[in-house]
Amino acid sequence: MSHVVLRRVSWMVFFGVALVGLGIGAVVAVLAVSAANGFREGWQAIPVFLAIAGFIGRIGNCKVIIRDEVLTVVNPLRTHILPKSAIRGVSVDGGGTLRFHLDQDREISSFAFGGSLIDHFVGSSGKAERKVEMWLRADRAESAAAAEAVAPQARWTRCTSADAAIVLGVVVAAVGGIWMAFTSS
Template identity: 30%
Template sequence: MDLGKKTLRRRSFVALSWIMTIPFGMVSFGAAVSMSDGVDVDAFAVMAACLGVIAVARRILGSRITLGESELAIVNPVVTYTVPYGMIAAVSGGTGGTLTILTRQADEIHSTGFGGSLIDHFVGSTDRAVEQIKCRLKHRPKHSGKDDMQRRFTVAWFADTCGVGALFCAASDVIVGM
């Protein structure tokens, strides 16, 4: 069995991410181009709104689970959890279909990338992800060298760049509008 790095994510999240990014990006670009004749306060507001939508959408839709050789990472919109396989007590699809990792310290970690949905009830992407994680747990290394779960802020470069751009455009809108 190949125990290399593997990323689990819903295909719909990837598609929706691009469906949100491309049109809102084009509108934002169009607003920027419209200012070639002069500064327009409304264009800054449009760019701020579009970039803000892209930032939020990319953070949420970038949620995923990464299976490594000795640990898994649950990447949620704000916090990323890295859990060594030896610390995982149980993996379940939950009552609402949300993928949940239960650690040996009784921490419950819910995956935004595999949250419950009506469509998933029919498609079964959460159940497939649970099975892949359980399979990885059966073939995990005896000792990974890491004993603690780690929590850290999720870095999403594209989303964060759009968020900073949205703040810059909103500040420009306020300053120019005075």
């Protein structure tokens, strides 16, 4: 198995539609405000859109990745890398959140499979739980000895497109602010 990516299809659809809708709304806002007050006022929707796009991108990037001996939980801010030997179990809590149980009563929750109204009808958290359980049971004895020395890790989540949108929004806001300061009457 090379890798399996688990994510909610409904999130991808929702965030894709939201991003396109906000993009169209931002263009309409820039054009409408620019027509009434000039581009000096209209450009301000651009950094707002970029910041929201970055936020949406980080949430839409959440997923669970299953590789041969490692499970990776990508959340909006933190990514958890869990060797198979460190995972004691997986469950879905009463609210529909997928949780990975580690030693010493530690738990890692998956934001991608947090509780949702749609999940109560579709059962995507339960399906993800079953896939992870099958992965955990497969070759468990061999993988425990191979990955015993590897501890779970956590690092900041990298999402190039979302981070680029946020940085570009800050740059546009700074350049626009400087431009407005130098061109004010």
